[in-house]
Amino acid sequence: MSAFDANWSLMTPEIVLATLALLIFTLDFMTGVKGKKPFVGRLSIIALLVTAGLVLIQRETGSIADIFIVDSFSSVFKVVILIGVALVIGISMYYVEKNDDIYQGELYSLMLFATLGVMLMVSSADLITLFIGLELLSISSYCMAGFKKYKKKSTEAAIKYIILGGTASAFILYGMSFMYGLTGTTSLVEIGSQISALFAANPYIVLMSLLFMVVGFGFKISVVPFHMWAPDVYEGSPTPVTAFLTVVSKLAGFAILLRVFFVGFGGIFDEWGFVIAIIAALTMIIGNVIALTQSNVKRLMAYSGIAQAGYLLVPIAALITLDLTVSIIMFYAIAYVMMTLGAFAIITLVTENSGSEDISSFSGLYQRSPYLAIAMSAFLISLAGLPISAGFVGKAWIFVNAISADMLWLAVIMIVTSIISFFYYFGIIKQMFMRQPKGDATELKAPFALSSVVTITLIVTVGLGALPFFLTNLFSGLQWMAF
């Protein structure tokens, strides 16, 4: 089959997004380098939503030469990511209004290109395409982290991110090269079909390959012990970029982790399942415990994000069936996108308004804006995993799954660390409701884009908590991966 016979229409959303991203990039150039250009942001949101619509109406499943696959897994993930990025841009529009040193057009186009990278990643069944998608995402992210170029911390974040992220990419590539060396193919499906025999013949080389990939992906999704970069990078990056990294980059990392490990290495799950369980346990414990000591809200969210990544690893380790694991991860991913981006919208507003990233900048928020304080509490309660919230349902599902997979110890660690997390999440709630505003006590008004983000995420967070069956019923009947 030559490349021209392939069903290229499967790639329509990606092609459309790439075109729109280039168009927006050009438009931005044509209207001059400097100045406020809110229309670029709006256009980007439209581009993302159009793409999301295209993914939704795409009924076909199949693949282009076994390299680029479209299945339920890739489609749902793409929709989640596209909506997530649209929300991030909604947050960014307020941020760039406040910060003149940021070139808006570039920020948005980079975000669109990064999104394109994610879309490629979740659809790829080939190590090379996968790596290209990953690097498209990573390189765009490195640039975005350093966007406040006159701020030392932002520059530091970018440098740290590029060096460590580059190292992680190298690890992944090295691990991949072992597999190529053994099989002579980069197709994940091909590798998957040979893996058991390969492992029997060359256990050490396969394990080395696996180990390198675990290290590399571990960096990308910031799980312990590869998490050290995350707090510094998240703290230094512009706040909407932090939101992008904690949500979009992390979920993208999870997507390829799932794809590579289940399609490629699924045959030898017994060899690595336990390693994932250990990493999950460490991540939950260390992420939650260190979060307790943070007073900078962005660092706190970074550790909270690390802890949440730990929860997301649990269903991978507690594998019963692949479809179930993906359903659980997908549900929690949606919950995570909503609650985290909602929280980040408010964090952006509050920290930009007060000029401080300390938790105490939230003090008395209730007096200044009851709606935002209540919404923030809902997000934090959801992150902590209390009912009625999407976070609770997601966590309960993970928890029950772990128990039915006979991993009681992991479930217990998860629940105990969740209770530790009450302390820091409710610490913010305490500031908002139980303390008086310090300094500026005037009403805090959110601009339209930001308040829309808050409202949308709030509705989903609470709605999925009360009526989760809309998603759970849909997911439990789905066959996720085409291979």
Next chain:
Amino acid sequence: MIPNLLTWLVFLPLAGAALVLTIPKENKNVIRSLAAGTAVLTLILSLFVWAGFDRGVTGIQMGESYPWIDFGFLQLHYELGVDGLSMPLLVLTTIVTTLAIFASMRIQERVKEYFAWTLALMTGMLGVFVALDMFLFFLFFELTLIPMFFIIGIWGGKQREYASFKFLLYTGLGSAVMFLAFIAMYYKGTEAMLFQESTFNMIRLAEIYANPLNPEALTNTFKAGLFIAIFIAFAVKLPIFPFHTWLPNAHVEAPTAASMILAGVLLKMGAYGLLRIGFGILPDQAANFATLIAILGVINIIYGACLALVQTDLKKLVAYSSISHMGIVLLGAASFTEAGMQGAIFQLVSHGFIAALLFFMVGAIYERTKTRTISEMGGLSKSVPVLAGFMLAAAMASVGLPGLSGFVSELLAFLGIFGASPELIPAAKAIAVIGALGIILTAAYLLWAMQRTTFGKMNEKYNGIQDARPMEYIPMIGLLGFSLLIGIYPHILSDVINTTVIDLVSRIGG
């Protein structure tokens, strides 16, 4: 009968809370009346349920069941219903909460939020008592956590933040153990039915655990472990020594109405869970542990009373007396006799009214004297005779004066433990005698406290302070009235709980 009456009952307060939120915060009186109106309406609805309750029937009434969430391997249902165990507690909740809302009319700060939280709390508590699906039960149980956290943390005393966090973490840990136990119970239940049936329904699970298709799945070790986990989970809320340490902090820092609800209803959720799930589903394990439970009950009675005896703070004294009185519940339940079980449920209801009244009185007096230190009071019967009178009446009810509800409860509970079968609790008589000492201690600390606060020389500072306001008569007369009603006419309660009690006790073969 109204269809889905229980759903209406449970969610009416929440709807009221939502309505309260829409009113501008300046209109304090509108907010207050709306909150009170919602609560009264809920109360009336609960009386409807009470009236429509069929006394002769064992088992669940007014059931509702809808499929809710499908997790693939786990199906959850939205299931509500009442029986003789939940019915009195349901009405207790509406009465105490409504009166607590009337008692909070003097709250001036952040009125809107306050009433919204209280109404939300009411939904959580009502939900706990009617939920039959354990997952739903857990959800409602957790739902009570957040409003209470806010109420203590915002409207509480000086150390409110500390107290609210302690409350959150302790009860949060209890809930975690509970959740674990529920899931384990679910899976083993499924296994015991040879994977033919899996359910979260408490009533059905009790049947499954009594008559499994595959008895080997439910080993004694597993059941014992499960019972211990459930016991610990609910012990935190009840609270049982040594899991009680959050309670004095929470009580002392909480605003008056929250203390009333905390003592009046929240603690009962622990006892209800223990009876419904611990005793109801694992009766043989409850019987195995009966001696231990009875001993813990006695420890609670004596330890709580001893601590109450040495308190200098009146509110702390009442808080420790709550711990002591919850011991009686354990004692009665552990006896596995009809009288004992009845006594336990009577005590739950009775303590709900009396403790709420006591906390209300302490709050009312604190509001006037600005002190809770017992030694700084004195002669209150001269300066505020009505308040002092009601406080004395509450103390008497708490001591167990005949004619008041406390007497009936304690009598039944102790009758139960004295009559407990020696195979079940070998040293029942000795335990009963030691437990009965608690009554003397209760009389000692309460009467001593009353003597130091209401009688004696009047502190000149308090000359001319205002006596009970009209609004305060509502909770005072209401709570005392119900205690009196049960004291004089216990049949009104026993009538409802009898069939359920017989059913509970019969599960271990009489």
